[in-house]
Amino acid sequence: MTADIEQDEKAAGLRALLSTRSIVLVGMMGAGKSSVGKRLARRLALPFADADIEIEQAAGMSIPEIFEHRGEPAFRDGEKKVIARLLETGPMVLATGGGAYMNGETRDAISRNALSVWLKAELDVLLRRVRRRDDRPLLKNGDPEATLARLIDLRYPVYALADVTVTSHDVPQDIMVDEVIEALTRHLAPPQSGDET
Secondary structure, X not given: OXXXXXXXXXXXXXXXXXXXXXXXXXXXXXOOHHHHHHHHHHHHOOOEEEHHHHHHHHHOOOHHHHHHHOOHHHHHHHHHHHXXXXXXXXXOEEEOOOOHHHOHHHHHHHXXXXXXXXXXXXXXXXHHHHOOOOOOHHHOOOOHHHHHHHHHHHHHXXXXXXXXXXXXXXXXXXXXXXXXXXXXXXXXXXXXXXXXX
16 A cells, blocks of 8 residues: 555656656657556556557558558658647657657657657567567568667667656566656656765
8 A cells, every 4th residue: 555655646746847748758669658658647647648549540541551552751740740739738648659759850849848758678678569569560571670670770879869768678567657757757856955975
């Protein structure tokens, strides 16, 4: 029971520190942005949005269909607009697609309205997770491992610009949520007097 009260107090403390800012989860496909994001939103009593789902609803088709019929550039343009719109609606937890944070305008919009959290996962963790689903357009070629490795090389230096980095590893999702709350609280909390030793 005490652990639940402590979790509630930490969540309430983070909510106060966030004020009107949202939390935006960035990282590779399979890093856990949606699953961790839903639980984080519930813990913080904030709305949750998944940018990919919002894009599908706006386009009236699935992401694989958008890639197939309109191409990746059209998808990325829609993604940028949807994320900008979501960020204007007030504090929430927002899970973004793996490529969203690569767009400079999107990064700027996130920086103005939110705190970014990079869920950083190693290649083997990502591979294990993405093999469970077959709806990832960027992995439709014959070698998902090579594709993921190439995307990691390209994207990790940009993801590193996020406000906070939390390692995504194989632990229960609620532990990941605790780790995100701790990292954001450390990032936002003013230093205590006496900490400067």
